[in-house]
Amino acid sequence: MRRSLAAVLMFLVLSLPALAESPRVVDRAGLLTAEEMLALERRCGEVAGRYRMDVALLTVDGTGGEELIEFCRQYYNEGGYGYGERMDGVLFVVDIGAGNWALHLKGAARELFGEPAKAAVVGGAEAHLAVKEYPAALARFVEDVDAFLASSVPAREEQSPSAPDFELLLALVAALLLLIALIHGIVESVRARRERGQAHR
Secondary structure: OHHHHHHHHHHHHHHHHHHHHHOEEEOOOOOHHHHHHHHHHHHHHHHHHOOOOOOEEEEEOOOOOOOOHHHHHHHHOOOOOOEOOOOOEEEEEEOOOOOOOEEEEOOOHHHHHOOHHHHHHHHHHHHHHOOOHHHHHHHHHHHHHHHHHHHHHHOOOHHHOOOOOHHHHHHHHHHHHHHHHHHHHHHHHHHHHHHHHHHHO
């Protein structure tokens, strides 16, 4: 019983990040290996957590006739992305079907990324897209967003104390689950001792 409960609790702890938020890297066009997706997911998470500014990537092979910019807006809003009430964040979409890309900015990102900034964070990625180096293009975009935010909002975390700290929440939930498991183990141990004591009488 104790082993089963511990296994369930461990599964819940490990699954919390996946259940609590949408993946930041979605490769519908099949351009990335599993390793590349994991590396990009980790990097996007690092940048998003550091600046409280979501960073998401999406590849598609066509949008079913929908305008790409509208497709981006709808995907971002319905995907649960963004920090805070204004859903601060950036979404970079590559459409290999149309040979095009789009950048969607939400909340504080719309104020931070003026036209020069947009050109700066997408310019490096465009060079890779021109020669169909898709993994390199996506990685370059994330690095350029990181560099821009580092120079523009270095103290953003300190300025947003009310923003939800997802990592702290996960730690608290994990600690609570482990505490429950520990208490359960103690109760089971005491019960087993009593049963053995009664059996010897």
